[in-house]
Amino acid sequence: MAITNQTHDTDFIIVGFSELPQLKSLLFGTFLLIYLGTLVGNLLIILVVFWNTSLHTPMYFFLSNLSLVDVTSTFVTFPKMLISLIREGSPISLVECILQLYCVLCMLATEFNLLTVMGYDRYIAICNPLRYTVIMSKSTCTKLAVSSWICGLLEPILHTVLLSGLSFCKSHHINHFFCDMTALLKLSCTKTNTIETVTYILGTFLVMGTFLLIVTSYVKILAAILKINSTEGRRKAFSTCASHLSVVVLFYAAILVMYMRPSTMYSQNQDKILSLLYIVITPLFNPIIYSMKNAEFKKALQRARFADRSNHK
Numbered sequence: 001m002a003i004t005n006q007t008h009d010t011d012f013i014i015v016g017f018s019e020l021p022q023l024k025s026l027l028f029g030t031f032l033l034i035y036l037g038t039l040v041g042n043l044l045i046i047l048v049v050f051w052n053t054s055l056h057t058p059m060y061f062f063l064s065n066l067s068l069v070d071v072t073s074t075f076v077t078f079p080k081m082l083i084s085l086i087r088e089g090s091p092i093s094l095v096e097c098i099l100q101l102y103c104v105l106c107m108l109a110t111e112f113n114l115l116t117v118m119g120y121d122r123y124i125a126i127c128n129p130l131r132y133t134v135i136m137s138k139s140t141c142t143k144l145a146v147s148s149w150i151c152g153l154l155e156p157i158l159h160t161v162l163l164s165g166l167s168f169c170k171s172h173h174i175n176h177f178f179c180d181m182t183a184l185l186k187l188s189c190t191k192t193n194t195i196e197t198v199t200y201i202l203g204t205f206l207v208m209g210t211f212l213l214i215v216t217s218y219v220k221i222l223a224a225i226l227k228i229n230s231t232e233g234r235r236k237a238f239s240t241c242a243s244h245l246s247v248v249v250l251f252y253a254a255i256l257v258m259y260m261r262p263s264t265m266y267s268q269n270q271d272k273i274l275s276l277l278y279i280v281i282t283p284l285f286n287p288i289i290y291s292m293k294n295a296e297f298k299k300a301l302q303r304a305r306f307a308d309r310s311n312h313k
Contacts, residue, residue: 012092012168012187016084016177019269028085034284035078041287042067058136059125059244062118063290065145066247069114070283073107076100077279081177089173097179102160104178108255108278109206110152115248116210117144122241123217127224155206162195175268178279182271207255214248243290250285254278 017027049055049064077100084090092100124135159181169189176183181199185192221241228234254277 011172012094012097012179013089013173014080014084014092014177014179015089015173015175016081017272018084018089024085028082031078031082031085031280034280035074035082038074038280038284038287039071041291042070042283045287045290046071058121058141059118061141062114062121062145065148066111066114066118067287069107069111070286073104073111073279074283076103076107077178084177092174092179094168097174097184098160098164101163101179101181101184102156104279105156105159105181106152108152109155110149111251112206112210113148113151114145115244115251116213117148118244119214119217119248120144122244123221125240126221126237155202158202159195159199162198166190166192166195176272176275178275180271180275183268186268207252211252218245246289247282247286250289251278251282254282 017023020027045067046064049060080090080092080100121136125132128135163181163184166185166188167190168184168187171187174180174183174187185196218241225234225237228237254274257277258271258274
């Protein structure tokens with residue numbers, strides 16, 4: 001690609017998966033179905049939780065917040081990705097690009113925070129059940145959710161400010177399906193040492209900090225479960241954590257595979273494939289995991305279907 005002089009008014013082209021022209025139609029159809037499935041699944045969780053008073057509990061309150069995060073993150077990334085498959089790339093201005101990256105980072109940070117809060121909720125439910133309703137009051141849950149969102153919105157600000165100060169002159173083609181930080185830094189003709197260091201430190205603090213808190217919660221949960229005498233009691237106790245634990249494993253595994261692999265294994269095309277794990281796969285599977293593993297949610301969904309049929313008679 002020819003080197004071009006570019007300023008802060010740069011228009012970029014999101015390349016997407018243009019290196020696979022023979023699979024363009026298949027990829028478009030696949031990603032469109034995933035996008036619609038993600039929206040329907042997560043919006044369904046939000047609506048079912050909202051309309052069913054039996055689900056007005058801390059766990060489902062945090063779950064609906066998690067679904068809102070997934071809806072927002074896919075809404076920010078999928079349209080441009082789909083357009084890039086229809087055309088030869090998808091044009092995006094520098095301002096739109098930085099805003100998209102900021103939103104993606106916000107939603108990732110908020111998801112880390114919410115998963116940590118949900119781990120704490122499960123810890124209280126298993127280890128301190130008699131005081132659960134007192135500790136996890138409506139006021140406390142609201143504060144925890146709001147704090148998760150506020151911290152998520154604040155965490156990427158420094159990255160975004162530093163990124164907006166860079167000049168881009170190497171190319172206007174972003175070899176990714178969204179405005180990924182690494183792909184953007186490769187196009188910069190300004191030194192990126194500061195932003196790379198800041199991103200690494202803050203990212204490590206966020207990922208490892210929340211991960212350690214979740215691990216601590218589950219170590220205590222496991223210890224409490226092992227003290228239960230009956231097999232049925234242990235099974236029921238563990239089943240209350242199974243959905244959350246599955247989502248945590250899926251999400252953190254995707255992030256760790258993406259960012260903790262050796263630098264010798266890095267390539268931009270591989271980067272795009274691995275990014276699909278947390279941008280595409282995780283938001284799709286979160287509602288599936290919770291709906292399949294949770295009997296209470298299944299019952300609420302069945303009641304909603306029955307009520308809808310009754311209203312149409």
